[in-house]
Amino acid sequence: MKPTNVRAKSLVPVARGGLLDRRSFILSGLAFSSSLAVSNAVASDKISTSKIDQSLPPWMKTPGNGDTEYGLPSKYENHIKRDVAEHTPETSIFSIWHTPIENQRGIITPNGLHFSVNHNGVPDIDPQKHKLMIHGLVDKPLTFDVESLLRYPMVSAINFLECAGNTAPNAVSLTPLDQTAQELFGQVSGAEWSGIPLKHILQEAGLKPTAKWVIVEGADGGSHARSIPISKLLDDAIIALYQNGERLRPSQGYPMRLFVPGWEGNANVKWLHRLEVTDKPAFTKDESGLYSDILDDGKIQRFSFHMDVKSVITRPSGKQVLPEKKGFYEISGLAWSGYGKIKQVEVSADGGKTWAIAHLDQPVLSKSLTRFYIPWQWNGNSTMLLSRATDEFGRVQPTRAHWRDKYASYSFNHYNAIQAWHISSDGVVENSYA
Amino acid sequence: MPSRFLYPRCLKFMLSCLLLVTALGQVAAYADDATYTTDLGVALSPSEVSPYEITIFPSGKNLPEGKGSVKQGEGLYQNHCMMCHGEEGDEGPAARLKGSDGWFSFSDPLRVLRIDKYPILLISVGSLWPYATSIFDYIRRAMPHYAPKSLSNDEVYALTAYILYLNDLLAKESVLNEETILDISMPGKQRSVSAWPEIEL
Numbered sequence: 001m002k003p004t005n006v007r008a009k010s011l012v013p014v015a016r017g018g019l020l021d022r023r024s025f026i027l028s029g030l031a032f033s034s035s036l037a038v039s040n041a042v043a044s045d046k047i048s049t050s051k052i053d054q055s056l057p058p059w060m061k062t063p064g065n066g067d068t069e070y071g072l073p074s075k076y077e078n079h080i081k082r083d084v085a086e087h088t089p090e091t092s093i094f095s096i097w098h099t100p101i102e103n104q105r106g107i108i109t110p111n112g113l114h115f116s117v118n119h120n121g122v123p124d125i126d127p128q129k130h131k132l133m134i135h136g137l138v139d140k141p142l143t144f145d146v147e148s149l150l151r152y153p154m155v156s157a158i159n160f161l162e163c164a165g166n167t168a169p170n171a172v173s174l175t176p177l178d179q180t181a182q183e184l185f186g187q188v189s190g191a192e193w194s195g196i197p198l199k200h201i202l203q204e205a206g207l208k209p210t211a212k213w214v215i216v217e218g219a220d221g222g223s224h225a226r227s228i229p230i231s232k233l234l235d236d237a238i239i240a241l242y243q244n245g246e247r248l249r250p251s252q253g254y255p256m257r258l259f260v261p262g263w264e265g266n267a268n269v270k271w272l273h274r275l276e277v278t279d280k281p282a283f284t285k286d287e288s289g290l291y292s293d294i295l296d297d298g299k300i301q302r303f304s305f306h307m308d309v310k311s312v313i314t315r316p317s318g319k320q321v322l323p324e325k326k327g328f329y330e331i332s333g334l335a336w337s338g339y340g341k342i343k344q345v346e347v348s349a350d351g352g353k354t355w356a357i358a359h360l361d362q363p364v365l366s367k368s369l370t371r372f373y374i375p376w377q378w379n380g381n382s383t384m385l386l387s388r389a390t391d392e393f394g395r396v397q398p399t400r401a402h403w404r405d406k407y408a409s410y411s412f413n414h415y416n417a418i419q420a421w422h423i424s425s426d427g428v429v430e431n432s433y434a
Numbered sequence: 435m436p437s438r439f440l441y442p443r444c445l446k447f448m449l450s451c452l453l454l455v456t457a458l459g460q461v462a463a464y465a466d467d468a469t470y471t472t473d474l475g476v477a478l479s480p481s482e483v484s485p486y487e488i489t490i491f492p493s494g495k496n497l498p499e500g501k502g503s504v505k506q507g508e509g510l511y512q513n514h515c516m517m518c519h520g521e522e523g524d525e526g527p528a529a530r531l532k533g534s535d536g537w538f539s540f541s542d543p544l545r546v547l548r549i550d551k552y553p554i555l556l557i558s559v560g561s562l563w564p565y566a567t568s569i570f571d572y573i574r575r576a577m578p579h580y581a582p583k584s585l586s587n588d589e590v591y592a593l594t595a596y597i598l599y600l601n602d603l604l605a606k607e608s609v610l611n612e613e614t615i616l617d618i619s620m621p622g623k624q625r626s627v628s629a630w631p632e633i634e635l
Contacts (some may be wrong), residue, residue, distance in 0.1 A: 120576060120579065120582065133478055133483065133486065134475070134478075135478060135483045140475070140477060141477070141478035141479075141480075141483060142475030142476060142477065142478055143475065143476050143477075143478045143482070144474060144475050144476070148474035148475075149474075151472065151474060152471060152472055152474070153470055153471055153472070168553070172553070172556070196471075197471075200471040201475070203471075204471070204473045204475050205475065212632070215489050217489070221576070221582045221583075222575065222576035222579075222582055223488065223575040223576060223582070223583075225489060225575075229630060229632055231632070274486055276487070276489060278491070280491065280492075280493075280633075281633065282489050282490075282491050282492075282568075282571070283491075283492055283563075283564055283565050283567075283568045284489070284568065284571065284572070285568065285571070285572040285576070288559075288562065288563040288564060288565070288568045288622070289529065289557050289558075289559060289562045289563055290529070290554070290557055292562060293629075294535065294536075294562075295627070298625060299625050299626070299627045300562055300564075300622060300625045300626050300627070301627050301628070301629050302626055302627070302628050302629065302630075303628050303629050303630035303633065304629035304630075305629070305630065408536065409536075409537070410535070410536050410537055410556045412553070412556070
């Protein structure tokens, strides 16, 4: 492989370990424009049998293939797939499909790669026979078919979705497991979600003054249900019908799901069919056990809906190998907060001793994945790459030690500590505890 | 199906403003401030709702009449549940039904190995769940996994009774019904705190 030659006017170190100032990261165009030679064409009577050089690749000398009705990725990219967590095989009680986060760019996860957690499999719902009901503490109990809901005015927003259990291995494993970013961080994705503001449906039914919670239920085999505070549903929650411009995929809740921006994935009830308005929560299965947090003093913390500020460097990340010692690299990753916008991401290339502020790609949106990057000249020594995000409310990612101080040693939900990737002198990237 | 639209009277004015803003070269914002909607919901009668009201609340709301004994529950457990929850209720691959939450107990030296294989065993119904009504609710709506909603109400009472018995919360001779289930005091309730401020536990 050709050694990297950094094309830039001047790169100024901004922290130790080889982090550079991205503001000077500008390509020099002069070298190219001055080398163009002008050839003088000479008129000739000779017959020419010469052709375009025949050593060109075959795809430049044959007509292409037909296109397909529904596009698929290149066959050369078909190794980029979701993977299912080993301890939750597809046929087991529930399955967890991780997105290949380190192979994506931008802030949108392709629909086929969006992470998915299914507690009772993926139901095959006929939209002609599916209905949404709203009842309980309302003036007018109502039902809607899918066709009617598709006629409602809709809103769209780009938001992240993260499972409460994302990165659980780093929360509970005594030693850092040698895993990829997909395995450790693959339960977060970003998409544009479009649908009906839930407040419109609640207002159409008419809320009684005692209405405080809604038991939101899916039409899957397990009738997944969560109790959601009405204040969130009147704020930014939607009945999502579209994801990234197309109708929801079955594993994302087709024909419709609840979408509560910034809140743990499990609360975004898929295959939505019933809204029961109540004055109190129901303490359903998932709010009784699996989606609670065990605190350091043994208390069980319930209804911790928000996903807190978090970030991860996706390139380079776990089990990748840096191809060139002392090479030039662009460090790139994702940050997000369930409370609002990302304000700042800092990166360290010396294990946390010094930090530099990374560039944030636009747009920086509320409760959305935000892409950050920073140029890096690796000095070839073993080191540790870290990222630390801060949101618009000043919430900062804790260290792993600080995070663990708050929770019981076996509590694995809502882990948002600073992630560290160890770089060996051979360029091997490995999950690490800073 | 009613098809009338109830756009506010000012809709035309709003659209005019939007066009004006666009004409001025401004970018129209996301429509998340949309103030117009429609009303295509169809009235739902109590008898239509009734078959779907399966959520059992801690107050006992929606509990059906019925009864089941620990002994009946034991037999049902062996037939329908043991293959996923294990002989004792804590072997996995499905969630632990009995005992403490966490890494291990002295009475079960194999627990660490079990957790390594099935991390979900770190949590336990017996120690974390605050209300016995939730056990009844979940078995009735979702279990057994291969045939959800197939058990009778009496069978669900019996299985709930057996899980409570496994956790020393019910005596072996007991029978559980829609009234006695409300007498059960689960240890998970005392340990509960809420991160959401608008609720008392």
